[in-house]
Amino acid sequence: MSLRKLLHSTTIADKVLFSLLLLLSLSGIFLIKAFVPEGHTVVIELDNKPVYLLPLDKDGIVSVDGPLGKTTVEIKDNSVRIQDSPCRNKLCVRQGWIKTGALVCLPNRVVVTIDRGRETGNTIDAVTG
Amino acid sequence: MDTLVTITVVSRSQEKADRAMNTAFSEIEQIAKLSDFYSPESEISMINRKSGISGVTVSPDVLEMLSKARYVSENTGGAFDITIGPVMSLYDFHKGIKPDASKIRENLHFVNYRNLSVDRNNSTVFLKEKGMLVDPGGITKGYAADKAVEILKQQGIHAGLVAVAGDIKAFGLKPDGKPWTIGIRNPAPGNSEDDIIATIGLSDMAISTSGDYERFFILDGKKYHHLIDPKTGYPASGCRSVSVIAKKGVFTDSFATGVFILGPEKGMKVLDKMGFEGVIIDSTGKAQITPGIRGKVEFKKTPA
Amino acid sequence: MLSQDKYRIALLSAYAVGLHGLESLLPSPVPWLKFGLANIITLITLMLYGFRPAIMVTLIRVLISSLFTGTFPGPAFLLSLGGGVVSTLAMATALSAFRGLFSAVGLSLIGAFFHNMTQLFLAYFLLIRRIEPILFITPLIMLLGTLTGLVNGTVSELVIRHIKKSAITDPASGTG
Numbered sequence: 001m002s003l004r005k006l007l008h009s010t011t012i013a014d015k016v017l018f019s020l021l022l023l024l025s026l027s028g029i030f031l032i033k034a035f036v037p038e039g040h041t042v043v044i045e046l047d048n049k050p051v052y053l054l055p056l057d058k059d060g061i062v063s064v065d066g067p068l069g070k071t072t073v074e075i076k077d078n079s080v081r082i083q084d085s086p087c088r089n090k091l092c093v094r095q096g097w098i099k100t101g102a103l104v105c106l107p108n109r110v111v112v113t114i115d116r117g118r119e120t121g122n123t124i125d126a127v128t129g
Numbered sequence: 130m131d132t133l134v135t136i137t138v139v140s141r142s143q144e145k146a147d148r149a150m151n152t153a154f155s156e157i158e159q160i161a162k163l164s165d166f167y168s169p170e171s172e173i174s175m176i177n178r179k180s181g182i183s184g185v186t187v188s189p190d191v192l193e194m195l196s197k198a199r200y201v202s203e204n205t206g207g208a209f210d211i212t213i214g215p216v217m218s219l220y221d222f223h224k225g226i227k228p229d230a231s232k233i234r235e236n237l238h239f240v241n242y243r244n245l246s247v248d249r250n251n252s253t254v255f256l257k258e259k260g261m262l263v264d265p266g267g268i269t270k271g272y273a274a275d276k277a278v279e280i281l282k283q284q285g286i287h288a289g290l291v292a293v294a295g296d297i298k299a300f301g302l303k304p305d306g307k308p309w310t311i312g313i314r315n316p317a318p319g320n321s322e323d324d325i326i327a328t329i330g331l332s333d334m335a336i337s338t339s340g341d342y343e344r345f346f347i348l349d350g351k352k353y354h355h356l357i358d359p360k361t362g363y364p365a366s367g368c369r370s371v372s373v374i375a376k377k378g379v380f381t382d383s384f385a386t387g388v389f390i391l392g393p394e395k396g397m398k399v400l401d402k403m404g405f406e407g408v409i410i411d412s413t414g415k416a417q418i419t420p421g422i423r424g425k426v427e428f429k430k431t432p433a
Numbered sequence: 434m435l436s437q438d439k440y441r442i443a444l445l446s447a448y449a450v451g452l453h454g455l456e457s458l459l460p461s462p463v464p465w466l467k468f469g470l471a472n473i474i475t476l477i478t479l480m481l482y483g484f485r486p487a488i489m490v491t492l493i494r495v496l497i498s499s500l501f502t503g504t505f506p507g508p509a510f511l512l513s514l515g516g517g518v519v520s521t522l523a524m525a526t527a528l529s530a531f532r533g534l535f536s537a538v539g540l541s542l543i544g545a546f547f548h549n550m551t552q553l554f555l556a557y558f559l560l561i562r563r564i565e566p567i568l569f570i571t572p573l574i575m576l577l578g579t580l581t582g583l584v585n586g587t588v589s590e591l592v593i594r595h596i597k598k599s600a601i602t603d604p605a606s607g608t609g
Binding site: 106 | 562
Binding site: 046047049050051052053055058060061062063065075079123124125126127128129 | 135137141231290292295296297299303309310311312313314316322323325329336337338340370372415416417423424425426427429431
């Protein structure tokens with residue numbers, strides 16, 4: 001059961017497959033890093049519906065109420081992070097700060113994206129308050 | 130009423146639009162005259178003069194408004210109470226005068242919506258105790274918006290928007306087929322009138338907002354605003370602004386005040402019970418929205 | 434043989450559920466990094482006993498794990514089911530269609546790849562209907578899948594050899 005014996009049991013096809021997958025994923029990572037659009041609007045969606053459209057350059061903390069509870073999102077120094085969320089494994093929190101791309105908390109249905117600014121075309125017809 | 134009224138209509142005919150809008154404006158003016166607390170000739174003033182003496186026969190509009198006001202009082206546990214007149218009058222928001230605690234205590238017992246008797250059969254309204262005063266300011270604008278929209282529809286208008294100050298009623302869709310976009314003012318201290326914090330699309334719904342920035346003065350570092358809690362006689366704390374969305378303006382106007390005074394927790398429960406939607410921004414600047422409008426309200430900035 | 438098959442499937446499923454449970458207890462310093470240890474069981478089952486036992490082990494494992502974690506019958510369950518079934522099918526197809534081309538390592542890589550792709554696809558359709566976050570994490574998931582696929586495949590290979598060896602040295606244990 002030595003490593004050498006193991007290496008011998010792997011076929012050429014195995015090695016080709018492994019190299020291919022490795023190459024594909026690494027280049028994918030580089031491509032994404034290079035081509036992700038620069039955004040300046042933080043879009044926070046619940047159940048695929050936008051709740052917050054916030055400027056990336058204004059610090060602040062907001063929270064969204066999902067089915068599991070409150071997900072808190074923080075914007076600071078032109079970066080966004082999910083500060084806390086009621087999901088089990090807190091993967092979304094562990095992703096930390098992002099300047100581009102997206103953060104997702106699947107269990108609580110929250111998606112935080114950095115977009116190039118939404119053309120909502122919202123001219124306001126009247127103001128209450 | 131000393132308020133800015135804006136009417137927008139969608140119509141193919143300029144003539145028809147003008148006629149409809151003029152009729153609607155007249156209706157609003159009429160309602161204002163009948164319910165003006167500060168005018169001695171209004172029906173409200175007559176009711177107030179006859180407090181503890183006799184009932185007063187009133188017009189259908191005033192009857193309807195006061196009857197609805199009682200209903201709202203019942204459903205907000207008395208947080209919304211138009212008999213707050215005697216206590217409200219003690220404050221002067223222009224000059225920044227706050228009454229003594231003793232004066233407030235003396236007048237608190239006058240504040241009791243249960244002593245406002247509305248007789249629909251005889252069209253009379255009676256304030257049971259002498260010294261009581263009704264101030265329908267918290268419900269007239271919403272009611273007026275409802276009536277104005279009714280008139281516009283009667284005049285053949287299918288889509289439009291009536292804004293009586295911040296009490297708005299929208300019906301139909303804009304020419305581009307989209308609902309009317311209403312902006313909610315940012316209640317954060319020191320913010321200007323055109324600082325919008327969120328927008329919502331409305332069609333065939335009314336929206337009103339009660340905020341601690343509308344009428345207020347600052348004395349000794351404390352803010353005294355016009356949303357007085359009928360139980361204490363002092364301005365309610367807990368919220369910065371409350372926006373209520375419902376089918377009728379008469380309810381959005383009054384419940385916005387009631388929910389504001391109840392505070393975020395109790396307020397949300399009332400909205401839930403009544404089946405209304407709303408946005409509550411509490412005193413820490415945190416925003417809460419009812420589940421029904423999730424995804425329909427878009428916040429442009431953090432409230433804090 | 435039938436009852437021996439059932440016994441085997443039950444035992445293997447138990448191992449799979451156990452491994453899956455153990456894995457979720459492990460502290461994961463890197464987000465998204467799940468080793469997919471239960472897939473080792475599926476692969477071993479496939480290579481030693483064939484497609485039917487393998488797919489059964491997968492189905493049982495997915496079902497029981499999701500019942501235990503309370504994620505049945507939600508989207509997490511569907512994602513797990515989809516990933517498990519498609520990856521088992523892919524591995525079985527590769528094994529039968531390309532006899533001898535791949536060792537356990539290659540098959541594990543194929544399984545991991547299809548498992549992840551299926552889950553990403555399902556996540557897009559059932560959960561997040563925005564392609565950006567999905568595209569964003571795909572290369573990362575693929576990289577992690579490739580690495581764990583390698584490790585799992587190696588472990589599977591080792592285990593299979595061990596089983597085969599003990600089968601040879603112990604003729605009384607039948608077909609192993």
